[in-house]
Amino acid sequence: MSLKKVLTGNHAVSYGATSARVQVISAYPITPQTTIVELLSEIVAEGKLDAIFVNVESEHSAMSACIGASAAGARAFTATSAQGLALMHEMLHWAAGARLPIVMANVNRAMAPPWSIWTDQNDSLAQRDTGWMQFYTESNQEAYDYVILAYKVAEQVLLPTMLVLDAFVLSHTSEPVEIYDQEKVDEFLPPYEPKFVIEPGKPLGYGALAKPDTYMEFRYKMQRSMERAVKVIEEETKKFNDMFNRNYGLVEPYMMDDADYVIVTSGAMTSTARAAVHELREEGNKVGLLKMKTFRPFPFEKVREYLSGRKKVAVLDRNISFGHHGIFYEEIKSAMYQVEPKVPIHGYILGLGGRDVTKKDIKEIYEDLQKREELSEIVWKGVKL
Amino acid sequence: MIMRNWTVPMEENLLKGHVACQGCLGALSMRLMLKGLGTNVAVVIPACCWTIISGDVLYHALKVPVFHTAFETAAITATGVKAGLTMRGKGDTTVLAWAGDGGTFDIGLQAISGAAERNEDIIYAVYDNEAYMNTGIQRSSATPYGAWTTTTPAKRPEDKPKKDIVEILAAHRVPYVATVTPAYPEDFLRKVEKAKKIKGFRFFHILSPCPPGWKMPSDYSVQAARLAVQTKVFPLLEIENGEKYTINYEYPKDVPLEEYLKLQGRFKHLFKTPEKIEHIKEQVKKRWDYLLMRHKLTHGTTDNIVRKVFYK
Structure with a gap:
């Protein structure tokens, strides 16, 4: 029997790692991630999870310990936020380049200075080009589910995976979460059987010097794996949905069928946007919502499938690439560039550093979108000028 | 130090075809280390000369697996490898972190301190050639006082003493610290x-002369290490649990610095x-007197310090 528990997003992640039977956990405290690994250390200490917990002296080391453990063939897990993730940056490249299926939860937190512990996506999106897959979760149930799903995908395509959840809105807010039977999780996610592993008696070198005549092929293969991951994610998500009665996808549409206008979101603000779209629909507006669940690999086909032929699209970004625009906006616009007829796409920056995103904000964006003529002008929502 | 009846395993776990410079004691050190450890070993190597020496992605010069990692992470990556092997039922494998002095004395010190403080079950060895070679x-x-390097030119040579890595590790009260060459x-x-x-x-500080870096012919490196x-300049010693000091050898004659x-x-x-030069002599004497005091404690x-002429 599965079990319903009232859990914070962070504890949902801890349970996800437990259900996934992670074998090595290494972490360093940082708000708002800390309670993920606090609970995990308790679970390990109580013997409910057969794992080694390494309390390290920095996030850089937390990721390095996971890299060593994963290279030795163990299922490795860590969690972090903001500055911690930034400190890991070098090793994020290493984990991906070494083709290690590590899973990490990143609790989205705004980067300092000025100090902030509240949510925005600049920490995780700044790691865009490291070779990690990224899933943005909307609810605590998703946070739990995507730890399991992340390992299933990562271990097939041999790329590390980051699941992302919003600081406080998810991390410290309680919701009912269904925890599955261990047997069922084991059936979905069998033990990790690595093809290449550090093992005495197998004198192989991993990650040695690649000269210009060999390096490029490593990168080509990473990209091919990322491309393949799109298919693997779709297949595994379908299996997961069937087995655990969920409705996940690479992207997730809401009231999109006849929508002229589309609002694109990611993360926890999607729930607010969904409520706003629902009300707008009741008022007779032809508006829909598209949730970006998967950011890497980028779901080109799905984005084109859902956004083609619409009158206008608003992309909501809880992040900014300084000197350019919101990052989801940039990427969605680029994915839609060759689509005819052209779909006008407008980008809105909002909710940075944990500023509330309300239903009213979403509705106002919808109003603004209808009036907006210019292309690609950056729109700040809720900034005090 | 036992000179009689000591045996050296015939097995060579460092193969021909490695790409170390002529006279590189970093290569000889690895050869000896693996003679001692055997092949139930996994090696972790951060950025250092050995990134190159073990061979590029197409070749591998060691009979043991090597995982290359980032500059500052040898100690923690080795910790992770040990944890991973343990979870896979291979906890009896010795995990060796093998790093240069830059990766140990400088950029890697934080991770070493963490791993040492947690008493991780790994061997950390630094082959110290006293600069970023x-x-x-x-x-x-790790560059000694007075030495020329490309960033401490002869007109303004190194003006700080070498960091005392052995005492830093001893202060972590780790079970075993040794100096070897x-x-x-x-x-x-x-x-x-x-x-x-x-x-x-366990921590090994290996003095590892580097002919190009020390500006000497390649057949001088063993002699340089012996003279050290x-x-x-480089006493051979062991420190157990941070408190039991043993000087393993004192050359019975005075050899001028x-x-x-x-x-x-x-x-x-x-x-x-x-x-x-007088200043260096004073520092060497001070350190030696301190070690004698710790040995006596x-x-x-x-009197039990070995004092024989084994080599000229």
Whole structure:
């Protein structure tokens, strides 16, 4: 029997790692991630999870310990936020380049200075080009589910995976979460059987010097794996949905069928946007919502499938690439560039550093979108000028 | 230090075809280390000369697996490998972190301190050639006072003493800290075999002369390492649990420091400033006296220090 528990997003992640039977956990405290690994250390200490917990002296080391453990063939897990993730940056490249299926939860937190512990996506999106897959979760149930799903995908395509959840809105807010039977999780996610592993008696070198005549092929293969991951994610998500009665996808549409206008979101603000779209629909507006669940690999086909032929699209970004625009906006616009007829796409920056995103904000964006003529002008929502 | 009846395993776990420079004691050190440890070993190598020496992605010069990792992460990556192997039922494998002085004294110190403080069950070995040799001889905090490097030119040579890494590790109260050099291979092997049996964090400080970096012919490196011991610049010692100090060897004759310095082009300019040589002598003596004091505290005497002429 599965079990319903009232859990914070962070504890949902801890349970996800437990259900996934992670074998090595290494972490360093940082708000708002800390309670993920606090609970995990308790679970390990109580013997409910057969794992080694390494309390390290920095996030850089937390990721390095996971890299060593994963290279030795163990299922490795860590969690972090903001500055911690930034400190890991070098090793994020290493984990991906070494083709290690590590899973990490990143609790989205705004980067300092000025100090902030509240949510925005600049920490995780700044790691865009490291070779990690990224899933943005909307609810605590998703946070739990995507730890399991992340390992299933990562271990097939041999790329590390980051699941992302919003600081406080998810991390410290309680919701009912269904925890599955261990047997069922084991059936979905069998033990990790690595093809290449550090093992005495197998004198192989991993990650040695690649000269210009060999390096490029490593990168080509990473990209091919990322491309393949799109298919693997779709297949595994379908299996997961069937087995655990969920409705996940690479992207997730809401009231999109006849929508002229589309609002694109990611993360926890999607729930607010969904409520706003629902009300707008009741008022007779032809508006829909598209949730970006998967950011890497980028779901080109799905984005084109859902956004083609619409009158206008608003992309909501809880992040900014300084000197350019919101990052989801940039990427969605680029994915839609060759689509005819052209779909006008407008980008809105909002909710940075944990500023509330309300239903009213979403509705106002919808109003603004209808009036907006210019292309690609950056729109700040809720900034005090 | 037992000189008679010591045996060296015939097995070679460092193969021909590695790409170390001629006279590289970093290569000889690995050869000895793996003779002592055998092949139930996994090696972790951060950025250092050994990133190159073990071979590029198409070749592998060791009979044991090697995982290459980032500069500052040897100790923690090795910790992770040990944890991963343990979870896969291979906890009896010795995990060796093998790093240069830059990766140990400087950029890797934080992770080493963490792993040492947690008493992780790994062996950490630094082959210390006293500068960033792989990038072309820049000073590190292991560069000795007075030495020339490309970033401490002869007109303004290194003006700080070498960081005392051994005392830093001893202060972590780790089970085993040893200094070795391939110029005394029997001492090297005995310590490796001893360390292999100890559980917890074990640290080897290996003096590893580098002919291009030290500006000397490639056939001088063993002699340079031997003179470093004979002049007491690099005492051979063991520190157990941070408190039990043992000086393993004292050369019975006085060898002037100049014998060691004059072998190496990196100290050539020092002979124009004899007061600097005097300064080094004072520092060497101070350190030696301190070690004698610690040895005496441990053993109650200094008479048990081996004092024989084994090599010229």
